[in-house]
Amino acid sequence: MKHLAAFAIALLITTPAFAHHCPADMAAIDAALAANPQITAEQLAEVQTLRADGQTQHEAGDHDASVATLAKAMQILRIQ
Structure with missing residues (x-):
């Protein structure tokens, strides 16, 4: 039981580090x-804007929004 509790605590501590x-x-x-x-050229401009917006959101601590914004740019670039 102690091992399970230790695993659960470790998981809770490390999950945020991998989430964003x-x-x-x-x-x-x-x-x-x-x-x-x-x-x-239109797609390139959109990707550059999304990339910049994603960085701004990341630096502001809004990681969920940053991940979503960057995902849009990655979709245009067909990055998996």
Whole structure:
């Protein structure tokens, strides 16, 4: 029983660290942009705006919004 309690506490402590992957998403977007993706100029502008907005949200501590915003950019770039 002690092991189960310790596992549960460890899980609760570490889950927030893995829940928000904003920096990894931003890095993936940056790498895709550096590879000159085959997207329209309009899509490129949208991705750049979403990337900037996602970083602003991340820096403001709104990680849920940041993840959602960055996901839109990743979808346009077809990043999984």
